[in-house]
Amino acid sequence: MAVPLLSIRNLTVQFRVDTGWVTAIDDVSLDVGTGDCVGVVGESGSGKSVTALSVLQLHDRVTTRMPSGSILYQGDDLLRAKGSTMRRIRGSEIAMIFQDPMSSLNPVLTVADQISETLRQHQGLTGAAARKRVIELLGLVRIPDAARRADDYPHRLSGGMRQRVMIAMAIACKPRLLIADEPTTALDVTIQAQILELLRDLRRELSMSVMLISHDLGVIAEFAQRVVVMYAGRVVEDAPVTQLFRRPVHPYTMGLIAAVPALDSDAPRLTTIAGRIPGPQEIIPGCRFSPRCALVLQGCREEPPSMQMVSDGQSARCPPRIQVLDVRHV
Amino acid sequence: MTDVGIGAPATAAAIAAPRGHGTLRRLLRHRSFLIGFTIIALLAILALLAPLIAPVDPSAMRVRFRFRPPQAAFWFGTDQFGRDIFTRVLYGTRISLFVGFAVCVVSGLCSAILGVIAAQFRRLDSAIMRLMDALMSFPAILLALGIAAALGPRVSSVIIALTVAYIPAGVRIVRAAALTVREMDYVQAAQVSGASSLRIVLRHILPNCFSPLLVHLTFIFAYAMLAEAALSFLGVGIQPPIASWGNIIAEGRDYATQAWWVMLFPGIAISLAALSLNLLGDALGDMLDPRLKGGE
Amino acid sequence: MSDQPIVEVRDLRKTFSVKHAGGVSTLHALSGVNFEIMRGETLGLVGESGSGKTTAGRILVGLVPAGSGSVRLFGHDITGADGKVQLAKVRTRLQFVFQDPYASLNPRMRIGSAIAEPLDIAGGLSRKDRNDRVAELLDLVGLPKTSIDRYPHEFSGGQRQRIVIARALALNPEFVVCDEPVSALDVSMQAQIVNLLLDLQDRLGLSYLFIAHDLAVVRAVSTRVAVMYAGSIVETAPKSQIYSDPQHPYSRALLDAVPRADPDYVRHPVVSGEVPSLLDPPPGCSFHPRCPFAFERCRVEVPILKESGPDRRVACHLFA
Numbered sequence: 001m002a003v004p005l006l007s008i009r010n011l012t013v014q015f016r017v018d019t020g021w022v023t024a025i026d027d028v029s030l031d032v033g034t035g036d037c038v039g040v041v042g043e044s045g046s047g048k049s050v051t052a053l054s055v056l057q058l059h060d061r062v063t064t065r066m067p068s069g070s071i072l073y074q075g076d077d078l079l080r081a082k083g084s085t086m087r088r089i090r091g092s093e094i095a096m097i098f099q100d101p102m103s104s105l106n107p108v109l110t111v112a113d114q115i116s117e118t119l120r121q122h123q124g125l126t127g128a129a130a131r132k133r134v135i136e137l138l139g140l141v142r143i144p145d146a147a148r149r150a151d152d153y154p155h156r157l158s159g160g161m162r163q164r165v166m167i168a169m170a171i172a173c174k175p176r177l178l179i180a181d182e183p184t185t186a187l188d189v190t191i192q193a194q195i196l197e198l199l200r201d202l203r204r205e206l207s208m209s210v211m212l213i214s215h216d217l218g219v220i221a222e223f224a225q226r227v228v229v230m231y232a233g234r235v236v237e238d239a240p241v242t243q244l245f246r247r248p249v250h251p252y253t254m255g256l257i258a259a260v261p262a263l264d265s266d267a268p269r270l271t272t273i274a275g276r277i278p279g280p281q282e283i284i285p286g287c288r289f290s291p292r293c294a295l296v297l298q299g300c301r302e303e304p305p306s307m308q309m310v311s312d313g314q315s316a317r318c319p320p321r322i323q324v325l326d327v328r329h330v
Numbered sequence: 331m332t333d334v335g336i337g338a339p340a341t342a343a344a345i346a347a348p349r350g351h352g353t354l355r356r357l358l359r360h361r362s363f364l365i366g367f368t369i370i371a372l373l374a375i376l377a378l379l380a381p382l383i384a385p386v387d388p389s390a391m392r393v394r395f396r397f398r399p400p401q402a403a404f405w406f407g408t409d410q411f412g413r414d415i416f417t418r419v420l421y422g423t424r425i426s427l428f429v430g431f432a433v434c435v436v437s438g439l440c441s442a443i444l445g446v447i448a449a450q451f452r453r454l455d456s457a458i459m460r461l462m463d464a465l466m467s468f469p470a471i472l473l474a475l476g477i478a479a480a481l482g483p484r485v486s487s488v489i490i491a492l493t494v495a496y497i498p499a500g501v502r503i504v505r506a507a508a509l510t511v512r513e514m515d516y517v518q519a520a521q522v523s524g525a526s527s528l529r530i531v532l533r534h535i536l537p538n539c540f541s542p543l544l545v546h547l548t549f550i551f552a553y554a555m556l557a558e559a560a561l562s563f564l565g566v567g568i569q570p571p572i573a574s575w576g577n578i579i580a581e582g583r584d585y586a587t588q589a590w591w592v593m594l595f596p597g598i599a600i601s602l603a604a605l606s607l608n609l610l611g612d613a614l615g616d617m618l619d620p621r622l623k624g625g626e
Numbered sequence: 627m628s629d630q631p632i633v634e635v636r637d638l639r640k641t642f643s644v645k646h647a648g649g650v651s652t653l654h655a656l657s658g659v660n661f662e663i664m665r666g667e668t669l670g671l672v673g674e675s676g677s678g679k680t681t682a683g684r685i686l687v688g689l690v691p692a693g694s695g696s697v698r699l700f701g702h703d704i705t706g707a708d709g710k711v712q713l714a715k716v717r718t719r720l721q722f723v724f725q726d727p728y729a730s731l732n733p734r735m736r737i738g739s740a741i742a743e744p745l746d747i748a749g750g751l752s753r754k755d756r757n758d759r760v761a762e763l764l765d766l767v768g769l770p771k772t773s774i775d776r777y778p779h780e781f782s783g784g785q786r787q788r789i790v791i792a793r794a795l796a797l798n799p800e801f802v803v804c805d806e807p808v809s810a811l812d813v814s815m816q817a818q819i820v821n822l823l824l825d826l827q828d829r830l831g832l833s834y835l836f837i838a839h840d841l842a843v844v845r846a847v848s849t850r851v852a853v854m855y856a857g858s859i860v861e862t863a864p865k866s867q868i869y870s871d872p873q874h875p876y877s878r879a880l881l882d883a884v885p886r887a888d889p890d891y892v893r894h895p896v897v898s899g900e901v902p903s904l905l906d907p908p909p910g911c912s913f914h915p916r917c918p919f920a921f922e923r924c925r926v927e928v929p930i931l932k933e934s935g936p937d938r939r940v941a942c943h944l945f946a
């Protein structure tokens with residue numbers, strides 16, 4: 001395989017809190033190949049957004065540090081990139097869309113104004129040329145009657161429309177990588193389905209790579225080709241999507257899949273993962289998931305597990321389970 | 331499945347230390363809070379202990395020692411009557427801090443009551459707010475000047491005048507906070523359980539309007555001290571022979587060229603107090619801001 | 627008594643006035659809503675954002691006054707002339723659980739006081755009985771007793787929702803409106819809270835109005851499901867039927883749009899278009915602009931909710 005477009009290697013991110021530095025992201029590695037769609041999934045607080053923000057280096061410099069690891073974009077380490085390089089990359093090479101489309105749009109500027117601003121900054125387009133491109137982009141994200149809606153203010157648009165505008169802004173400069181952090185969580189299911197379909201089409205039309213963050217396994221299953229499962233700041237499993245759902249290796253992945261309420265069958269109770277995700281301040285010896293794990297062994301509480309290959313393309317951070325699976329395969 | 335994002339910061343907070351300690355600890359680590367607090371505390375201690383510290387009586391006139399520049403015997407020099415400026419500034423601190431504190435407490439109470447009434451009982455809202463708008467249409471200092479002049483030059487009239495002048499801003503702050511709080515789900519939950527308006531105000535609205543009001547009041551404290559000085563300087567405030575920072579400066583004005591120290595030291599005292607109160611207010615604002623608190 | 631519904635909503639309507647640059651217009655939040663809830667039953671209320679689910683739930687507990695129509699709770703009409711008096715009579719038998727676990731607890735109130743609030747308002751308990759009840763409630767929702775002296779920010783979203791549920795149960799209500807109680811939580815928390823609500827129902831014989839936009843969650847909790855669209859109920863059916871055989875085209879669209887946690891699932895094409903504006907609702911059926919089966923009649927005549935099978939009703943001209 002060629003060099004991946006984005007390759008996060010052993011990234012550690014720490015935040016300053018009252019008591020010192022806490023590690024929110026620990027030894028995270030993940031790759032996004034050209035044209036790939038990678039899903040990142042995990043409970044709230046598992047470190048998905050922190051990982052995404054690290055790629056674009058949007059963390060507060062004073063209260064954040066990244067003591068180890070690298071983020072290679074086309075082979076260049078973004079952690080060592082100059083400010084000017086980062087500014088160029090943000091928006092024109094790597095774009096990001098956030099969960100809440102209203103707070104990410106400026107309420108006093110029209111849709112067209114906001115999109116043209118991006119176009120001016122990154123592509124030097126102004127005047128009629130910019131206007132033409134704005135309407136083209138709004139059409140691309142399937143906003144009906146684009147020429148008229150372009151002059152609307154954000155509050156005049158519905159949630160789904162605003163998210164489309166966000167996507168239009170994100171793809172304005174034909175980025176090679178789109179990071180979408182819970183792009184549909186604030187939306188209704190029918191609108192969510194429309195947005196996901198739109199993202200899928202755009203990915204094909206613009207041959208973009210996408211990193212899609214969600215805690216909804218349904219969204220991930222439908223959209224991603226590869227899935228990275230995160231728990232308490234670590235990657236616990238990384239696998240192609242069908243393999244992940246057919247043969248999850250890590251008990252956390254199994255728990256997540258089991259907890260999804262079924263639409264096609266009735267069960268007297270939903271399956272849960274007991275307990276709750278620890279915060280970065282909580283010190284848990286050994287495997288961070290061990291206090292909640294149904295399959296926990298004595299050794300799990302002592303030795304922090306390492307990421308191991310299970311089979312081609314699938315790896316997980318649970319040596320005991322991998323051993324069991326291996327034995328069964330032989 | 332909306333809004334999962336909001337979960338993240340709160341999870342971090344979930345394991346932080348219990349709140350009481352956390353806030354205090356954070357405050358003590360905040361540098362400008364520490365500086366502001368120390369200076370104000372020192373001034374307050376000096377003011378309280380003034381009779382013990384002061385070398386002489388603040389109004390003792392010793393014509394022999396007129397216009398002595400600062401020296402070992404008279405740290406801040408003396409004025410045209412030979413009174414010791416250090417002693418007078420020390421006693422002035424009492425007045426200034428008292429006026430500032432009294433204005434804070436009274437206007438704080440009035441703002442809290444009026445602001446919450448305006449927010450909670452919508453029928454009274456427009457009446458209260460029109461009155462506040464009317465008061466606000468005068469510059470605060472002019473309003474205070476008028477009231478103080480009408481009531482006669484006494485400490486109590488200065489306090490009343492300044493309280494009236496600063497109430498409108500406080501009411502607006504409390505009302506805005508209360509209007510936000512009363513829409514919160516926990517207030518509605520109390521309503522579902524049949525809570526009375528009084529209970530909602532006392533248990534839910536007031537405690538949650540306290541932070542913005544507190545921050546505001548530290549600034550009011552500083553303004554009130556400055557305004558007291560200004561009123562005294564203009565002759566409608568505290569009258570000699572009682573020493574206040576404002577009237578020491580007023581008295582020294584005529585001799586500014588020959589005895590600069592008369593005006594300089596009370597001036598420094600005013601700036602120092604105002605500066606440290608502002609530092610304190612800024613720090614409280616930072617610390618009590620729920621967004622910063624949540625995002626730690 | 628047992629086949630008398632405890633909640634009976636008839637032709638409930640509600641409008642709001644909204645101010646905007648061009649003046650004031652009327653927003654039709656509810657345009658004729660009908661449903662009833664039996665004792666021990668859970669009615670799942672699903673529908674798109676803005677369809678009026680919360681408004682309906684709030685009217686039921688008296689947080690929002692009804693526009694027109696009638697709401698009877700335990701046989702008391704809370705919408706009549708003496709509605710306030712009637713509501714006061716049933717007040718302690720009703721409760722409400724809000725969507726946002728971060729906004730539904732007073733940040734400056736300790737957990738113990740928060741849970742005891744309904745008890746304190748109702749009064750009549752000794753200090754000791756009150757504290758015992760709080761401890762019992764914490765136990766009921768699976769939180770440690772040490773939580774009493776702690777503040778909300780020390781708890782995660784799921785734990786807060788447990789606290790909110792404990793508070794709602796303080797006075798032993800019979801009917802609880804749950805307004806999207808799990809929508810702000812992630813899958814595992816969601817499953818824990820749903821199970822808790824189900825356990826509590828078994829133990830205490832509660833009835834719920836469970837509002838949600840996630841059909842899968844509704845399937846797990848409801849006995850019957852009502853689907854809402856743009857201020858009206860378009861279909862009600864027992865749970866077993868609405869998922870296997872949805873009748874209204876919107877119910878079908880809603881089901882099709884749910885993402886499945888199955889990479890091999892091939893979805894039907896998604897319904898296009900957006901929810902209509904409630905300021906200027908389309909004539910006829912409010913779903914017709916998005917409906918793949920719309921015909922002439924749908925554009926002019928508003929369909930009414932009619933019997934379409936045993937214990938099920940649908941508002942659609944296709945079933946006329």
Ligand SMILES: Nc1ncnc2c1ncn2[C@@H]1O[C@H](COP(=O)(O)OP(=O)(O)OP(=O)(O)O)[C@@H](O)[C@H]1O
Pocket residue numbers: 015016017024042043044045046047048049050051215279280334335336337338339340341342343625626
């Ligand atoms: N600036 C920060 N300072 C301190 N801790 C932080 C900061 N940002 C995030 N964290 C903590 O890092 C952990 C991971 O947070 P992150 O936002 O990445 O979670 P997430 O997986 O995106 O969750 P969600 O699904 O809720 O968005 C959380 O425990 C969070 O509280």
Ligand SMILES: Nc1ncnc2c1ncn2[C@@H]1O[C@H](COP(=O)(O)OP(=O)(O)OP(=O)(O)O)[C@@H](O)[C@H]1O
Pocket residue numbers: 642643644653654655673674675676677678679680681682839904
């Ligand atoms: N107090 C109010 N004033 C004006 N409009 C309101 C008010 N409350 C609700 N609405 C409007 O009524 C409509 C129905 O709102 P409601 O909150 O009941 O919807 P919902 O189905 O609960 O939606 P969601 O899933 O987003 O919670 C919306 O268009 C909303 O904007």
Ligand SMILES: [Mg+2]
Pocket residue numbers: 048049050181335338
């Ligand atoms: Mg996130």
Ligand SMILES: [Mg+2]
Pocket residue numbers: 679680681805806
């Ligand atoms: Mg709602």
